[in-house]
Amino acid sequence: MHAFDDQVIADMTGGGVDRSLECTGSIQAMISAFECVHDGWGVAVLVGVPNKDDEFKTHPMNLLNERTLKGTFFGNYKPRTDLPRVVEQYMNKELDLQLEKFITHSVPFSEINKAFDYMLKGDSLRCIIRMED
Numbered sequence: 001m002h003a004f005d006d007q008v009i010a011d012m013t014g015g016g017v018d019r020s021l022e023c024t025g026s027i028q029a030m031i032s033a034f035e036c037v038h039d040g041w042g043v044a045v046l047v048g049v050p051n052k053d054d055e056f057k058t059h060p061m062n063l064l065n066e067r068t069l070k071g072t073f074f075g076n077y078k079p080r081t082d083l084p085r086v087v088e089q090y091m092n093k094e095l096d097l098q099l100e101k102f103i104t105h106s107v108p109f110s111e112i113n114k115a116f117d118y119m120l121k122g123d124s125l126r127c128i129i130r131m132e133d
Contacts, residue, residue, distance in 0.1 A: 009036040020044045025122055027054035034058060039065040046071040052120050102126045 016038035025048030034044040105127040118124030
């Protein structure tokens with residue numbers, strides 16, 4: 001069962017949406033985000049991280065009809081060069097972010113595998129890994 005009825009979306013939008021963005025990690029939401037874009041020019045971008053055992057299944061005609069499927073980790077940030085600059089801006093209070101509300105877990109480095117387990121199970125939004133125990 002899909003997260004929403006793709007035909008309803010197609011009817012409401014005259015054939016499908018131009019762009020869709022999936023951020024939940026739900027495989028059904030990912031499939032629906034792709035299947036609801038317009039034939040010929042629709043673009044679906046997948047951001048959420050699915051369960052490691054999930055499979056993305058759709059009819060091949062969805063690709064042959066020139067829909068585009070894209071995915072991204074970190075919003076195309078380059079962690080080595082971009083992340084230190086963002087951290088510096090945050091620490092200098094140059095960014096008006098309330099990051100703390102997005103942190104769901106905190107684990108010491110010695111328990112880093114717990115952080116991966118939280119992520120893979122979909123139990124964590126953001127997990128802080130503390131370098132000191």
